[in-house]
Amino acid sequence: MRIFDGFDEIRSAVGQEIGASEWVEITQDRINMFAEATCDEQWIHVNQARAEKELPGGRTIAHGLLSLSLAPMFVRSVMGLKGLKNTLNYGADRIRYLAPVPAGSRIRGRTMIAAAEEVPPNGLRVNYRMVIEIEGGQRPACVAELIALHYR
Numbered sequence: 001m002r003i004f005d006g007f008d009e010i011r012s013a014v015g016q017e018i019g020a021s022e023w024v025e026i027t028q029d030r031i032n033m034f035a036e037a038t039c040d041e042q043w044i045h046v047n048q049a050r051a052e053k054e055l056p057g058g059r060t061i062a063h064g065l066l067s068l069s070l071a072p073m074f075v076r077s078v079m080g081l082k083g084l085k086n087t088l089n090y091g092a093d094r095i096r097y098l099a100p101v102p103a104g105s106r107i108r109g110r111t112m113i114a115a116a117e118e119v120p121p122n123g124l125r126v127n128y129r130m131v132i133e134i135e136g137g138q139r140p141a142c143v144a145e146l147i148a149l150h151y152r
Helices: 007-012 028-038 048-054 064-069 071-078
Strands: 002-004 017-020 079-081 086-097 106-119 123-134 142-151
Touching: 007 106, 007 123, 017 071, 028 064, 064 071, 064 086, 064 142, 071 079, 071 106, 071 123, 071 142
Parallel strands: 002 079
Antiparallel strands: 017 106, 086 142, 106 123, 123 142
């Protein structure tokens, strides 16, 4: 884990990859709970019997938003910032889902600092480029630019 001493260190890391998180298994239980929480119970996510017959690979696939929702955890697992009072989610840009995540797969997030800009009062808006990889996959599950507001 990389610990940044302050906003100046974050700004000096623009353009650098910070690191890759540990792998996280996307179990069918996790997919089912996400489906229930979001009311997105489309069969490709939750109907294992039908997926076995009708989907390539014979497994259900995770919601794209499930993969993306793990991004804050991926960022926190590879970096820390000293002296923060709080961090707010400011949004995301340029989100693309490039490959399905079958149930039972493992994913991880690779984080890079794309931009950093001071914002009043005592804040720093940071754009994190996130690549969510599937273990053994040829293409990422998702690429996105996440935006956070850090306040000291």
